[in-house]
Amino acid sequence: MKKKFINKKGLAPGNLEFHGEIVSENSLVEFIEFSTHKFNRHVSSNIEEISSKIDLNNQNWLSFVGLHNVDYLKIIGEKFKIHRLHLEDILNTDHRPKFEKQNNYLFFVAKLFSKTDGTTSNYEQISIIIGNSFVLTFQEKESDVFKIIKTDLERNDSKVRNSKCDYLFYRIIDSIVDSFYYSLEKVSSDIEVLENQIHDNPKSENHKQIQELKRELILLRKSAYPLREAISKLQKESSELISQDTSTYIGDVYDHCVQVLDGIETYRDLTSSLMDLYMTSMSNKMNEVMKVLTIISTIFIPITFIAGVYGMNFEYMPELTLKWGYPIAMLVMILLAVGMLFYFKKKKWF
Amino acid sequence: MKKKFINKKGLAPGNLEFHGEIVSENSLVEFIEFSTHKFNRHVSSNIEEISSKIDLNNQNWLSFVGLHNVDYLKIIGEKFKIHRLHLEDILNTDHRPKFEKQNNYLFFVAKLFSKTDGTTSNYEQISIIIGNSFVLTFQEKESDVFKIIKTDLERNDSKVRNSKCDYLFYRIIDSIVDSFYYSLEKVSSDIEVLENQIHDNPKSENHKQIQELKRELILLRKSAYPLREAISKLQKESSELISQDTSTYIGDVYDHCVQVLDGIETYRDLTSSLMDLYMTSMSNKMNEVMKVLTIISTIFIPITFIAGVYGMNFEYMPELTLKWGYPIAMLVMILLAVGMLFYFKKKKWF
């Protein structure tokens, strides 16, 4: 699936509207309620039923999948007092990663990459809102990135189960940054495969593959730079919603994000080296072909001329009547050809 | 219409003079007066009539179209106490986007892009002045970008109708930033079309089209970077003319502007990839042609030589009198040709 770099529908304020492609049929809400002694999980498409069950004395994680059902958002927006602009940001699936602090919650937007078999990355937008006793996540489609977190939440001895919402929030961001590694790995192995192919026998389709790698890296870079900014801002603007301990962990995520960026820049360099390699290989291959022509032409042109001379029909051409004329002519031609071959060899032309 | 990147007429201070091309015949003033309970709209070319109607207890939006009528500006300048340098900036349609704060008003200059059918962007300069109870906009020609705002103003339940001038000001800037998206979309689809064309059959006019895309992106970039600066400055320099609520909305516009810049940088990368693609495709096409020549030449040059040898007129050439001379010569030539073909095939030359 090829994603546009810029969404078509403008960003005009007004009614809440979904700006994106509908990528999953149904909208679902997964509601996980947890505390050290309690763990409940509800999946429903009835937002009002879910909404009534929320107990703000527990930790609550509401995970929304499928954003085209705008009504859900309105109800949630009212219940948790989310700013209208943030609801709009959630619906605009082409938003730049960012972090914003509100009085009662923190708002975080990022891109989430998934594993794919295909050539181009599969990614979606994820928005996260963390309040005092709730975490809300909004995704376009289901992804298995958070499965480990959910398994950890079920175990009553896990750190995430026994911590506040801020640690859950850290785990989510950590998973997002990790999702970049999967894409980078794919790029890494693609570069290696391509490099070997081009070394063996460069083909014109390799150029297209390199272009796709470049495009992939542009996409990753475009998602990772603002993500770093967002995490950095999250670190700097201290909020009572994030504990000191979790803040240390977020520092670790920041380190990973910087490492992802390092990797992206490195692969950009390697991809442009690959392009160089492709160019040089193609040109070397062509030169090899041209050289053979050149050498064959250069050898045969003079001797063909000699044959042409003795093909002339002049009446008085003394050589023609000589008994040894033909063998001598042949010898001359052979000597000429061999001489030129030696000359070219000496000049290291082949 | 091809716009100059630098206006010819210098920027010498002195008399107020229009520095630009006259792009619309008549100068018009549209005067919209609104408050929660009131909405009046006058269109006139008589500035003094309009001027007398202005009631600074209401919200007033004066929209000027056509800047070559300098007298209008002088009257307006005096009425609203606009600094002389700002009047000059309005008249110089080649000004860099900027924001400036004055005691009694804020001054904002930007570029506004319009949809076009043609290949190059259609854009104009827009200057905005916002005071306590008035918004003044100055454009070179009419554009339909603000139609939605005007429709919203007519509806007495819209937010813009029930807010102060600062919200109207936000809506105008928001529309300006949105106008960049239209141009970017065009660039985006042009790149896609070009990419497919070049993949199928590169032509030399594609180079010109890529150059035009580059030029378009240079123009967009040149307009968007200072716009971001201007909005950022507007955000930072708090003014009592902009309420806290509107300030949040302007933060949102800033985000969009950053996103536009991200898009521009991405398309620049893609355009230079396109250039690479064009170069490589052209060179591959040429190489394909050259290879055929090379192979045909390399095969025929030696056998033509053989034919030449037996075209020689030596009296004593024993092969010529052999009964099987001709078929054997032909066989040798065919074997030579086939042998070379095999050799080239093995070398993966075609």
Next chain:
Amino acid sequence: MKKKFINKKGLAPGNLEFHGEIVSENSLVEFIEFSTHKFNRHVSSNIEEISSKIDLNNQNWLSFVGLHNVDYLKIIGEKFKIHRLHLEDILNTDHRPKFEKQNNYLFFVAKLFSKTDGTTSNYEQISIIIGNSFVLTFQEKESDVFKIIKTDLERNDSKVRNSKCDYLFYRIIDSIVDSFYYSLEKVSSDIEVLENQIHDNPKSENHKQIQELKRELILLRKSAYPLREAISKLQKESSELISQDTSTYIGDVYDHCVQVLDGIETYRDLTSSLMDLYMTSMSNKMNEVMKVLTIISTIFIPITFIAGVYGMNFEYMPELTLKWGYPIAMLVMILLAVGMLFYFKKKKWF
């Protein structure tokens, strides 16, 4: 006239010496004395006579043309208490634009471009010193850039006549920045002309012309960047010599300077696009030539071989005695040629 980018004579401190080329024969001083009610203008080559006339109760503008007369500088330096290093800077006509604040005056160095008919820019260094009631300007040669200011000074209703020296200073800097526009315009029209020429029929001299444009832009950039810095420093370091009102005007000049830099960067991009265009056009032109050779060769080589075959002198060549041998051979050759033409056409080789 081709200017060196770095002056040969080092910058060793020591005696005051002129480091530059003497570009105007005689050194002249133009002394303009003005206040709201008074305007006197003296041109003389006798510095002492001029010096005695200066009345520091009026506004005084001393304009020096021709810097090789070091004695003038010494007298002026003593009279107005100019720092020795600044006198040296004035004499070194290869100085970087800069601004420096002294107790009793401000020192400003810039480059001034003049209109020329030739291909390369004509520019000179200008140093300006503004004190409480005097402005001193030092130029290498006469230029008509300041003519408008002088005309305005004569008119007793002009702002510059009725203001302090700081406004005159602003007008001078404004003229300097404007002088960059003239050079940019030339570059702009040169680029347009070259682009059309290269599109029509690229020639090898176009390359040289593009190089000259690049060099011109390097020169402009080298002069404009430090100029922006200097103006910015002038704006920031408030001095009682510059009034609040003039400061606003200098902000305007700063805007223009930024715009000039924008223009320079844009033209740099366009020039490198032009280089691309030239390269591609040359290569396309060459390819077109090569293609014709390729096609003609590829068609004639095989049929020339056939002709060669029937030119062989074997005794037993049954085709030669056939009645229809010749027409059939011709037919085969024609069919071969036409077939190849069709094949190439289908492959879109021409």
Next chain:
Amino acid sequence: MKKKFINKKGLAPGNLEFHGEIVSENSLVEFIEFSTHKFNRHVSSNIEEISSKIDLNNQNWLSFVGLHNVDYLKIIGEKFKIHRLHLEDILNTDHRPKFEKQNNYLFFVAKLFSKTDGTTSNYEQISIIIGNSFVLTFQEKESDVFKIIKTDLERNDSKVRNSKCDYLFYRIIDSIVDSFYYSLEKVSSDIEVLENQIHDNPKSENHKQIQELKRELILLRKSAYPLREAISKLQKESSELISQDTSTYIGDVYDHCVQVLDGIETYRDLTSSLMDLYMTSMSNKMNEVMKVLTIISTIFIPITFIAGVYGMNFEYMPELTLKWGYPIAMLVMILLAVGMLFYFKKKKWF
């Protein structure tokens, strides 16, 4: 050994796990206990035995080689109260160089390069923890970089023996930065060798060698930039663990690190010059070959045509019956050939 730029196993928090390739079979701990009057050295694979011997009144240096034995780390982590995230960082051998300050210790991660005979660098990660009376170093495999430090520790008149742990820490970081010089030297001599080879006779494998140099420099750069940052942070964030005197020495290491970076950037420039040289040399070599073909073709094509003309079988060709026909034809051909040679010589084609 070719190292991946990004490690495959994500960085998910959870159980302590080794993320890397196991490069040395056995895990060893080297424990050096020293003070002015004492020096003991134990090597063991029994961490508990070592742990019991540690006396925090002395200076202690524990050097771990081989990180796949996670249990060691757990014991050490508890004994010295190392933060869990730091233990994870030690195990992830693909970590970015960094410095972090904790209450009771400083944590430092860097890359250590070793001398190799091969073409690509041999490097490993090293993590250093310095506390009040201990230095812990964690390496993937043994390296002889620290041999000098150990020898100095044995001598009871050496500065490192008579100083606190901070000086030992300085010596370790100094050795790490020095290890970059060895890699740079290799790059330096490789560039020189390659340059000479390419000047003499460029080969297509040279391209691959240049690519490897580039890759090497990318790797060095990726390791050196964050190292500089880390040392800079170490310098700025004063800690009571680092004495004033040692701080001066660390400033010196910082200088060396900057110099390494200077070197890397310089070699990057030189490598891309080398690429230029390779390209130009290959193209010059090809051009030389093509020129010979061109000249030979251009000379022989016209005279071969003349030979062809007199090979025609027309009945009435008066020249054919002339007695001097053949010698004259030969003369004409020779004159033509010599004439063209002169023309090409004059045009400086060879």
Next chain:
Amino acid sequence: MKKKFINKKGLAPGNLEFHGEIVSENSLVEFIEFSTHKFNRHVSSNIEEISSKIDLNNQNWLSFVGLHNVDYLKIIGEKFKIHRLHLEDILNTDHRPKFEKQNNYLFFVAKLFSKTDGTTSNYEQISIIIGNSFVLTFQEKESDVFKIIKTDLERNDSKVRNSKCDYLFYRIIDSIVDSFYYSLEKVSSDIEVLENQIHDNPKSENHKQIQELKRELILLRKSAYPLREAISKLQKESSELISQDTSTYIGDVYDHCVQVLDGIETYRDLTSSLMDLYMTSMSNKMNEVMKVLTIISTIFIPITFIAGVYGMNFEYMPELTLKWGYPIAMLVMILLAVGMLFYFKKKKWF
């Protein structure tokens, strides 16, 4: 003499050792003692004799030439209380230019360029230490750069004679910055010469010369950037060793240094333009050659085919027996050739 960019001998602390090439045989100390009324100059290779003569009530300048005599340094280091690390920096002749402030002195390292006849720059390291009443300079070999300063010191009316050590220090730094101008001048004239050569007749050795220019500029840049930093740091960190007056002069040196950097960047641009020029000239030259081949081939291939046709030995070829057959065939061939020439001329192929 080709200098390495990175010195081989690491920078391990330990014994004072000379890390560099010995470029001058003998180590000399020149001791100049001066005050307004006194001037003594001693040259000796006996450091202890010199050391005993130093009177710290006067101004003293000790200039060391030849650094391989480490004992000298030890004595001086003790006498003037120089930090060990600084002594090491003096001995490591590959140090990065830097400035450091100590309690009792300032330490400054820079590169000094000398005039040479050869192609590559001749430069050496110079370290300067300025204390209350002494200036120490350490050089690898003698250079005539400071001759002017010494001459000025002898004259008892010169400013340097009548000032404190700080002015002498300024004069030395000023001479160092000036020394860059000489190298830049050489680069400048080399570029000009090369440009003309390439325009007239590009040769393959020009490429090597451009590479050397690039390398030269890399070297200059690598020396000038940290020098600017060092001077800037010297300016900012006020020290009682530098008087207010001298500080102004150092500001002037800073300006010159920035100008040198401007020049270096400009020449880098020009050098890469030169590379473009070389590439284009070579390619144009080659194209010119190829075009001649192309045109000659394209004209002769078809007419040679016609000659081949009438060289066939078919029995029934009616044209052969025609009386006008031969002249008509010749006419057709000539017309064909002329027609093609016209066609190529019209297409502007030559």
